[in-house]
Amino acid sequence: MAHAENSYYIPHGSHWPIVGSIGVCTLMVGFANFLNNVSWGSPMMLVGLAIVLFMVFGWFGTVIKENQQGMYNMQVDMSFRWGMFWFIFSEVMFFAAFFGALYYARVYSLPWLSGEGSGITTNSFLWGGYEGSWPNEANGPGNIGGDYTTIGPWGLPAINTALLLTSGVTLTWAHHALKINHRGQLILGLFLTVLLGTIFMFVQGYEYAHAYKDLGLTLGSGIYGTTFFMLTGFHGFHVTIGAIILMVIMFRCITGHFTPERHFAFEAAAWYWHFVDVVWLGLFIFVYVL
């Protein structure tokens, strides 16, 4: 418990949270109406998104300004560290739900539907001798979404794995440069990381288009398409967020923020990026390889 010479900074009266609530609520009500086929649903979503972005700019802007003014002592820094750590843990648990769904489908529901164990009667009466095998007949006895071909691991997914792993290295290089106060390498390292992340996203987008157009593999391709696109989709969303965060950090580095000793925002972004990286490794193994 470091208690620095100056006291713990307690901000006074912030309007950003209520702006955030209004924004997220507008976004959600808009989305719900969009799902219910109400015509003003999507415009409302855009308004909500704009308010949320306004909040994000304002809130982080305030925090960055206060930080640059030296208002945060090491204890405040530690609160941010705990906050980020537990936020990432919550994200891990969010992905765990979807990985759990994947394991459950492969280990239990498909074998049961195919008549394993006590599923034998259900299989013969309800599903007419369906034999579901992962991955190519994993869209259930209803053949939901029609026939499809899966994406093998050793083409684009392997390239994507290499891209993300390399981006982890360039980020660590940038961090090292920051610690020895070598600004040029720092900015180059961050730039390369963002670039690799962006290429990853383009490859992923190309792969999705290929799956939809050529392979017949869609989000609606039974449990296979469902788990494939939901897992890779949420991961891709997190890569996008992570790349945006790193880009902001890069601009802050160009502006001259951070010191070799204090640069938690950089580290938080790096933690997040490595978390996204590790999730990808899980995806590569369980969604593509196995």
Next chain:
Amino acid sequence: MSTVATDDHHDDHQESPYSIKRWLFTTNHKDIGTLYLWFSFIMFLIGGVMALVIRTELFEPGLQFVDPQFFNSMTTMHAIMMIFGVVMPAFTGLANWLIPMMVGATDMALPRMNNWSFWILPFAFAMMLSTLFMDGGGPAGGWTLYPPLVLQTGDALPFVILSMHFMGLSSIMGAINVIATILNMRAPGMTLMKMPLFVWTWLITAYLLIAVMPVLAGGITMLLTDKFFGTSFFNAAGGGDPVMFQHIFWFFGHPEVYILILPSFGVVSSIIPTFARKPLFGYASMVYATGSIAFLSFIVWAHHMFTVGMPLAGELFFMFATMLIAVPTGVKVFNWIATMWRGSMTFETPMLFALGFIIMFSIGGFSGLMLALAPVDFQYHDTYFVVAHFHYVLVPGSIFAIIAAVYYWLPKWCGNMYNEGLGKIHFWLSTIFVNLTFFPMHFVGLAGMPRRIPDYALQFSDYNMLATIGAFGFGFAQLLFLYLVIKAIRGGEKATSQVWENAEGLEWTLSSPPPYHSFTTPPVIK
């Protein structure tokens, strides 16, 4: 220990309590705690009215007041309101008020996020309540949202799901704040094993929240995509399984019930030693018992699903794991009783509620042990016996602990004593009526009355009438609580700093009411 009431480096002091801006923009842990507690009380009234609609319909057999669809949406919404709108916010409110004072901090670790955690809730619950007025009515498939039934909900479905995401966001941010405060804001010398048990139980609760709220978010996201985007998570024809939702839901849902009770254990562990005038018996074992309960809560979820069809090994594992929870819980009850053993006890209102908690929570615990037995649960599943069980642990359990906490710390918060005589009347009315409401449910449940049905066979009539009378009595008794709290806020006998003769802990070293910023200089820990 000195009381620090000066605030030398912040220019703006407490604003007028009547300024809307103060409450909207506040970053102060006491203001936010107050907001949480009032919000919780308002939701308690709304959820309570829903309970009374249910009990009114069940006063007699036959369909008389509401149509079955609306009845079902009342049972669903009552649960969502009471769990996410009452008990969780009330505990977060108590955490906000008390944890910074208990660990010797100025405020919560992340004050702006603290404001957001609260100010999400009114929006989220407005979204949730608005579904009652939509085409197809509110959600009526039960708060557990099981597919495929819940997918038949009308326009309300996306609103229900997204508002639950929103509530989850609030809980996760609140929990992160609590953990950061406890781990980082303790006064020098306040080691982990010197923390008051309320702080300990909240630390573990916050961990549970961060671990399982995202899992719920994942599960309900799957509902949303199954309904609107053609995924097959819970569709057997597509290779999914509706039972998979139950696994995901209860992986969240079982730790959730400990989220609803662990802070109560902390409250009771604070109150009993004060009024027994003895230190808490077995402090370390209390900490370890709380940790064990939290660990076990992750490996017992399928005891909610014994009748759904599971391999025998699964039934056995979840049965034995569930029964294991009785061990750490027994340690806790034993310690509370041992604390009182040969103590100089007095029975002020908070102590009465804490004692009521121990006895009636134990009743709920024992019926839980009965339900844990897989072969027996085949008989009890989805009957009123289950309803009796979880209401015993939640109403005279969690709610009594929250009420006890309010009476115990109210003089500290507002500087005035509440009316002790009326407080005791509030306790006795609540206790008599809560038992009148829920005890007969054990009998009708064992005799086979099913849950979530607006009508019932004639032989259940007498007990249902009693339960309805009890529910109205309990509901109206809470208006006395409201009156007592408002009266104490507005004035009354001044409370001393220590308030209670034998109260121990840093919060009692601050003035009553405490300064706006709790400890601007960290206190010295003995």
